Amino acid sequence: MRGFLTTFVGSSLFAGALLASSAWQVSAQQPAHHTLDMTLVKPETVGFSSERLERLHAIMQQTVDKKEIAGIVTILSRHGKIVDYRTYGQRDMASGTPMTKDTIFRDYSMTKPVTGVAMMILYEQGKWLPSDPIAKYIPEFAHLKVFKGVAADGKMILVDPDHAPTMRELLSHTAGFTYGFFGQTPVDVLYRDGKILQSKNLQEMIDKLAKIPLLYQPGKGWTYSVSMDIEGYIVEKLTGQSLPDFTRKQIYIPLGMKDAGFYVPAEQRSRFATLYQANDHDALDLDPSSATGYATPPTMASGGGGMVSTAEDYYHFAQMLGYGGELNGKRILAPATVKLMTTNHVPTNLLTGEFGIGQQQMRPGFGYGYNCAVEFDPQEANLPDGKGTFLWDGAAGTWFWVDPTNDIVFVGMIQRMHGGNPNVQYLSRSAVYQALVDPSK
Numbered sequence: 208m209r210g211f212l213t214t215f216v217g218s219s220l221f222a223g224a225l226l227a228s229s230a231w232q233v234s235a236q237q238p239a240h241h242t243l244d245m246t247l248v249k250p251e252t253v254g255f256s257s258e259r260l261e262r263l264h265a266i267m268q269q270t271v272d273k274k275e276i277a278g279i280v281t282i283l284s285r286h287g288k289i290v291d292y293r294t295y296g297q298r299d300m301a302s303g304t305p306m307t308k309d310t311i312f313r314d315y316s317m318t319k320p321v322t323g324v325a326m327m328i329l330y331e332q333g334k335w336l337p338s339d340p341i342a343k344y345i346p347e348f349a350h351l352k353v354f355k356g357v358a359a360d361g362k363m364i365l366v367d368p369d370h371a372p373t374m375r376e377l378l379s380h381t382a383g384f385t386y387g388f389f390g391q392t393p394v395d396v397l398y399r400d401g402k403i404l405q406s407k408n409l410q411e412m413i414d415k416l417a418k419i420p421l422l423y424q425p426g427k428g429w430t431y432s433v434s435m436d437i438e439g440y441i442v443e444k445l446t447g448q449s450l451p452d453f454t455r456k457q458i459y460i461p462l463g464m465k466d467a468g469f470y471v472p473a474e475q476r477s478r479f480a481t482l483y484q485a486n487d488h489d490a491l492d493l494d495p496s497s498a499t500g501y502a503t504p505p506t507m508a509s510g511g512g513g514m515v516s517t518a519e520d521y522y523h524f525a526q527m528l529g530y531g532g533e534l535n536g537k538r539i540l541a542p543a544t545v546k547l548m549t550t551n552h553v554p555t556n557l558l559t560g561e562f563g564i565g566q567q568q569m570r571p572g573f574g575y576g577y578n579c580a581v582e583f584d585p586q587e588a589n590l591p592d593g594k595g596t597f598l599w600d601g602a603a604g605t606w607f608w609v610d611p612t613n614d615i616v617f618v619g620m621i622q623r624m625h626g627g628n629p630n631v632q633y634l635s636r637s638a639v640y641q642a643l644v645d646p647s648k
Contacts, residue, residue, distance in 0.1 A: 240536045243463070243523065245289055253285040254648035260291060263638035270629055271296035274490060276604070277483055278306030279631070280518040280620045283639060285613070287526060299481040300491070311466055311479045312620045313501070314514040314521065315601035319435045321524060322510035323578025325442050325454055326378065327544050334445045337375035341382065344441050347417035348372075353383065354394045354420045363393050365420050372425035377434050378577035379552040383421030384432035389564070394422045403433060408507050409440040409450075429553055429562035429569050435578060439510025450508040461537035462527055464520040469513045471501045479515075480620075482603060485627025494624050512602065518620040521607060528597075529609045529616045548577045549597040549609075566600070566632060591640035606632040613646055615639070 250257045263281075270276040278296030282289065294306040329335060335344065342349040351372070352365040368383075376382035387398025397419045406412035416437070422430055439450040446453050451469040459467045471479045482497035501515060516524075523534065528549070532540030540548075551574030560570040567573075567580050572587030574580070582588055582596040590596075593612025600606040604621040619635055 254645035259642035317601040318514035340371035431564040435511035467516040484624040
């Protein structure tokens, strides 16, 4: 009898464990649905100190009071809960119009991660691989040469590439393309003279680039470049849709990014932030281009810098990435694809501090994934964020980061060209992390 009971109990426990295991597996296989809720929560509920977050507010407000920045919108969340959502200053200084949460900003290079997601959607559809040569999708690039210096007669020395530049190199700024307005090499001069980014359409841009040599051997350097504009062309070619149409249908609409796009319609112009530029005294002048542009759909949509959005629009996008590719039941990417996109793809020998742009220098612990920078060792990079934090910024001062280790998302929006002080992007980082007093929550 005792043996029977032992066998029965053991079998029951085994069956129960098996059922529990099966239930766990079923549960684990159910896709997580993260519902976006913009309601503010008390910072302490997710490990922040309300008192210490006042330092973030003070830093932002001080820049406005000193007229170093006209206005700011910031959003901070943890575990998908909004901890802080504030506006500072003015949308337009001349009229005194206050900054509002629905203000529309020029995202400039914060367009790049969005174009990156568009590319990764196509990667998931099997339309390209990182190892593919770019020329597989752009035959015009099949015979690109590489710049190797200047001869005694002043002519450029051109050689064949050691290998055809790849899609992985395109997405990580290591293919050999440049922008033209940051450097003084003969290649940069050709970019400027060719008015690459002023082309009437993306095909014309590609035709121009096909005649200009790469700045260096593919994979042997890191240069901020037109790579993401080239990606925009690839998106259009692979989908048969314009880049604005594809991003609207595949990203903006599913994520509820209602004001995001590549131009600002007439009925929204009153919410468009005035653009300023920093002068030599860290004060503000009206940027000459502030009143023009973005009024009509572009003939050449820039995947590297053509997008506009509100801070909340961009937060939707960033939080989707923070959630591993899904938001409000709409899956844009698989978690593994987000991980691929936000993993460093720059060779270690290039992470020396020699390469970079603005505040983002490629260095030990800080590299570049696909269309965004990656902190794979924040402490080595001298930063307070969690491991795996990815980020980027824009020419008019917009910035964002996603910290998967601490489950933090931050979006900051300003409209100030040409840099200047203070460095609100990195000041906000230190202010946020000094306020995270209980990361275990």
